[in-house]
Amino acid sequence: MLMAIALPSTLAQPAQRALKAAGIETLEDLTRFSEAQILDLHGMGPNAITKLRDALAANGLSFSA
Numbered sequence: 001m002l003m004a005i006a007l008p009s010t011l012a013q014p015a016q017r018a019l020k021a022a023g024i025e026t027l028e029d030l031t032r033f034s035e036a037q038i039l040d041l042h043g044m045g046p047n048a049i050t051k052l053r054d055a056l057a058a059n060g061l062s063f064s065a
Contacts, residue, residue: 004028008055014043027052027061035063 004026007019018041024030030038030052038044038052056062 005055005059005061008051011048011051012043012045015045015048018043027056027059030056031061031064033064038063
């Protein structure tokens with residue numbers, strides 16, 4: 001079984017709450033969504049998207065198309 005990769009701990013609280021409310025708790029969860037879908041979440045901004053994109057890439061993952 002693969003180990004779940006945590007979301008970046010450096011995300012601002014509003015972004016963390018937005019992801020949790022959407023049921024996103026790991027980077028693997030995040031791969032089911034497009035960047036646009038995540039940006040649409042209340043509390044998500046460009047800084048958070050950059051951190052998420054970088055964390056996904058560092059782990060060989062990406063947002064869905």
